[in-house]
Amino acid sequence: MISTPEIWAAFARIFFMLCVVLAALILLFYFIKRLSKQRGQKGDDLISVIAVHYISPKEKLLLLDVLNEKILIGVTPQSISKLAIIDKDVELTKTPEKKDMKFADFLSGRLMKFKTKTKTETQVINEN
Numbered sequence: 001m002i003s004t005p006e007i008w009a010a011f012a013r014i015f016f017m018l019c020v021v022l023a024a025l026i027l028l029f030y031f032i033k034r035l036s037k038q039r040g041q042k043g044d045d046l047i048s049v050i051a052v053h054y055i056s057p058k059e060k061l062l063l064l065d066v067l068n069e070k071i072l073i074g075v076t077p078q079s080i081s082k083l084a085i086i087d088k089d090v091e092l093t094k095t096p097e098k099k100d101m102k103f104a105d106f107l108s109g110r111l112m113k114f115k116t117k118t119k120t121e122t123q124v125i126n127e128n
Contacts, residue, residue: 050070052065061083064071070086 025126041115046067048065049062050065053061055061059074059076061084062073066075071082072086074081074083
């Protein structure tokens with residue numbers, strides 16, 4: 001029969017191996033994420049999205065700049081269609097791309113709005 005110390009030793013070995021496997025998975029995902037970001041940054045930005053207009057949740061129009069030529073395409077779940085090619089003579093202003101908003105940025109913005117709101121409320125109360 002197996003004694004209690006042997007059971008705890010087996011449990012400790014299993015728990016240690018579980019931690020090793022989880023650490024290896026976390027490291028693997030971290031390196032995959034880093035490599036995919038580096039691979040995405042390569043290139044000369046030959047294709048860029050100038051504007052996006054959503055028609056419905058799954059359908060949209062995209063205005064692309066491909067090799068200094070403006071192309072309007074329609075995207076649906078079933079297909080992608082070229083709708084028009086816009087002359088090069090038309091000067092379009094590019095809007096700066098929105099950076100990915102992180103939850104921390106969103107939360108800090110909300111906290112700042114809350115702080116300014118409470119300050120104005122306390123000023124109104126103090127004036128009365």
